[in-house]
Amino acid sequence: MPLDYQPILLPNPGRTTAVALTEYEQRGGYDGLRNALRKKPEDVTTMVKDAGLKGRGGAGFPTGMKWSFVPKGPGPKYLVVNADESEPGTFKDRDLMEIEPHTLIEGIAIGSYAIGCELAFVYIRGEYTVAGDRLRDAVDEAKKAGLLGAPSKLTRADGTPFSLDIVVFLGAGAYICGEETALIESLEGNRAMPRSRPPFPAVAGLYMKPTVVNNVETLANVPYILAKGVDAYKAIGNPPNNTGPKIYCLSGHVKRPGNYELPLGKVTLRQFIEEYGGGTPSGRPVKGVLPAGVSAPIIPAANLDAVLDYDGIKGAGSMLGSASFIVMDxxxxxxxxxxxxVEFFRHESCGKCTPCREGTMWLEKTLYRMMEGKGKESDLETLQFVSKQIAGNTLCALGDFATSPVTSSIKHYRDDYLAHLVRIEKKSDKKGDKAAE
Amino acid sequence: MSLSVTTRDAITAEVAKYPYKKTALLPSLKLAQKEKGWLSTETLAEVADLIGLPHSHAIELATFYAMLFTEKVAPVRVEYCLQLPCALVGAEDALAKTAKLLDVQLHGERGTRHGHTKDHLIELHGTVECYGACHRAPMCRVGDDYKENLKTDDDLQRLVADLKTRAAAAKSQAH
Incomplete structure (x- = not known):
């Protein structure tokens, strides 16, 4: 039985039009921002920390802690929203921006107040033109209503006017922009290539000023925390490590693909696929599931009873990441x-780090050779060797991500690799037989 | 031929939006490409000059980002996602059928394929990039538009009819 749960991030499942400001305010929208502005900025950060909100983009870093790293004092600070949603199997931020743009804007406003930012950027992947247009329209609405602007009509706890402008910026096609320092480089007008750290963005990010980069869904969680309080937020999910709601993307071999908002830690992977996704269209058993797009190890069918939260998926030998579940029968x-x-990662490697640039190419070449029936059993060792040379040896995680489809599929489905070799041997035998005839 | 006054004004407006003018380079290149269809060496130089940046900066971006074209492209550009979620539910088949309906010969290997109609008005691509429409797969992009749920032959017939209408419009505009 599906859970009795009322979604708060995407409260209108199936809706395709954007929620306008009046409708958003009728359901309590911007109450969170108004509550935040009555508090000191540092108290807002403490609330988000206490709520246990973790970054929803993939890394799962505690959001309040990230905000607290921004140095206090004068000078520009920036909040940059990572809306470069390009992970295969991931389409949650698209729905959030297209349907609930004001939830994101309110989250940006609260985050900006907490860190002392007066100019925020939303970096949206270039292909999401509808999301870009709707978000721009919503920003204009909020400005006209006096909720945003330099200054807005709202007042901060210290009596000064709340001032914030939001710039919506569309990229131009580069998966690597999902990595926060590459995104910053792109926003600065450069090729999107990750930076070496330290310094971290909280100290020297956009234009070398203190910067926080947060994912769309992460910020969409923030208004609820400020509107309803820490305890109400923690009541959703599975505390202490897995609080709040999560949007799970479901695609691949399921009858009902889509975005499903559920509390963290309340449903198993098997329940999710069967009760929400309707099971496989073919009725065949599930062979494996990718839980974080193509960037985390495949979960084999034996682990389908893993609970859908950070700890549960980790326990199943993978990671929750962006919670984008691709089901394979x-x-x-x-x-x-x-x-x-691997074709994806070879294509998307920015080329800065040699292990990733060259390694993904060699992984692809080796896999192609195997697919063409020219592989040898030693190719499995080559794939693992190359993967080992890439992982941990690059500036960003793309290199590590590129290796996990290979190493996890060899680990759990070695026979699939060997089947290609066996087929060749059989073919060779047949040729031999014919020659003997 | 230089950019129109409208595009040049739009680029000037972009520069005013940001604390540092170089941030305006990427959106400005997209504005120029929207007008010209692609980014020639002359267009890249013009955009860089308008913003007040070295030409090399414009070339750096144009040769890095997948949505910027430094060679001429057909007026109707179709990009099928062949990444895993789409490929699992028939994207390869949808691409092949679309190519057949358009009489396009596809070249390339595995996840990356391309071809064009004989009149060069429609380009068909199979890519490994995901466009964030996995729940409505198979899908393709036609220019900036998403065409989703391309599941049946009827869906593909409708897609191809739309592509031909777009190609005819581009042809008449060119004349």
Missing amino acids: DSVDMLWAATRM
């Missing part, structure tokens, strides 16, 4: 699946 050849995923 037992008709899938995992060598083919790994090849398709």
Whole structure:
């Protein structure tokens, strides 16, 4: 039985039009911002910390802690929203921006107040033109209503006017912009290539000023915390490590793909696929599930009872990441699946770090050779060796991500790889037989 | 041929939006491409000059970002996602059928394929990039528009009819 849960991030499942300001305010929208402005900025940060909100973009870093790293004092500070949603299987931020733009804007406003930012940027992937247009319209609405602007009509706890402008910026096609320092580089007008750290963005980020980069869904969680309080937020989910709601993306071999908002830690992967996704269209058993797009190890069918939260998915040998679940039934050849995923990473490697640039190319070449029936059993060792040379040796996580489809598929589905080699041997035998005839 | 006054004004407005003018480079290149269809060496130089940046900065971006084109592209550009979520539910088949309906010969290997109609008005691409429409797969992008749920032959017939209408419009505009 599906959970009895009223969604708060995407409260209108199936809706395709944007929620306008009046409708948003009728359901209590911007109450969180008004509550925040009655408090000291540092108290807002403390509330978000106490609520246990973790970044929803993939890394799961505590949001309040990230805000607290921004130095106090004068000078510009920036809040940058990472809306470069490009992970295969991930489409939650798209819905949030297209349907609930004011929830994001309110989250940006609260975050900006907490860190002392007066100019925030939303970096949206270039293909999301509808999301960009709707968010711009919503920003204009909020400005006209006096909720945003330099200054706005709202007043801060210290009696000064609340001042914030939001710039909506569309990228131009580069997965690597999902990495926060590459995103900052792109926003500065450069090629999107990750920076070496330290310094971290909280100290020297956009234009070398203190910067916080938060994911869309992360910020969309913030208004509820400020409007309803820490305890109400913590009542959703599975505290202490897994509080709040989460939007899970479901795609691949399921009858009902889509975005599903659920409390963290209340549903197992099996329940999610069967009760929410309707199971596989073919009726065939699930062979494996990718829980974080193509960037985390595949979860084999034996681990489908893992609970959907940070700890549960970690316990199943993978990571929750962006919570983008790609389901594969037992008709899938995992060598083919790994090849398709590695093609993505080879294509999207920015080229800055040699292990990633060269390594993804060699992974792809080796997998192609195997797919063409020219592989050897030693290719499995080559794939693992190359993966080892990439992982941990690059400036950003793309290199690590590129290796996980390969290493996890070899680990759990070695027979799929060997089947290609066996087929060749059989072919060779047949040729031999013919020659003997 | 230089950029129109409208585009040049839009680029000037972009520069005014940001604390540092270089941030305006990427959106400005997109504005120029919207008018010209692609970014020639001359257009790149003009955009850089308008913002007050070295030409090399414009070239750096144009040769890095997938949505910027430094070679001419067809007026109707179709990009099918062939990444895993789409590929699992028939994207390869949808691409092949679309190519057949348009009489396009596809070249390239595995996740990356391309071809064009004989009149060069429609380009068809299979890509490994995900466009964030996995719940409405298979899908493709036609220019900036998303075409989703391309599940049946009827869906593909409708898509191809739309592509031909767009191609005819582009042809008449060119004349």
